[in-house]
Structures are given as C-alpha cells and as structure tokens.
Amino acid sequence: MYVCICNRVNDRQIQKLARQGVSCLDELQERTSLGKGCGCCMLEAEQILEEHCSGPGVNSGNQHSNRETLFPMGGSNFEPAV
Numbered sequence: 001m002y003v004c005i006c007n008r009v010n011d012r013q014i015q016k017l018a019r020q021g022v023s024c025l026d027e028l029q030e031r032t033s034l035g036k037g038c039g040c041c042m043l044e045a046e047q048i049l050e051e052h053c054s055g056p057g058v059n060s061g062n063q064h065s066n067r068e069t070l071f072p073m074g075g076s077n078f079e080p081a082v
C-alpha cells in the first residue's frame with residue numbers, strides 16, 4: 001500500500017528501512033523522498049517506523065515531532081493541489 005502517493009513510497013519500503021536502522025523521519029525522507037510533496041503522509045510514515053524500528057525507538061527528528069508540527073493549522077485533511 002502506498003503511504004506517500006506523491007513520491008511512490010509504500011509501507012513495505014518503510015518497514016524494510018526501519019528494520020535496517022532508519023529511525024527518524026528526516027532519514028526516511030533522505031532515503032526515499034517521502035513527504036517532500038504535499039506532506040500528508042508523514043504521520044502514517046512515523047507510525048510505521050515506530051512499529052517496525054529495530055533500534056531503541058523512533059526519533060522524530062527536529063522537524064516533524066508531533067501532529068501540531070505536521071499540521072500547524074489544525075487537522076490533517078489537507079487536500080493537495082491537483
């Protein structure tokens with residue numbers, strides 16, 4: 001299942017990278033370009049990282065640490081421009 005539609009990143013890719021030690025969204029973005037479009041995939045990607053991380057835990061990094069940071073205007077029903 002695609003998690004990031006903008007950049008064609010699926011849940012299996014994220015799970016694999018998490019098992020390989022990727023533990024923060026910043027690193028995930030560097031490795032896959034996930035979240036570099038509309039950004040509405042970040043919460044789900046973080047959840048998958050948390051579930052499959054092989055390390056001590058997910059470090060959300062300094063950019064996307066919580067819902068308020070991800071969606072500062074409130075809500076996550078962001079509609080990407082088409």
Ligand code: FES
Nearest residue numbers: 004006037038039
């Ligand atoms: S769905 Fe990931 S950047 Fe748009």
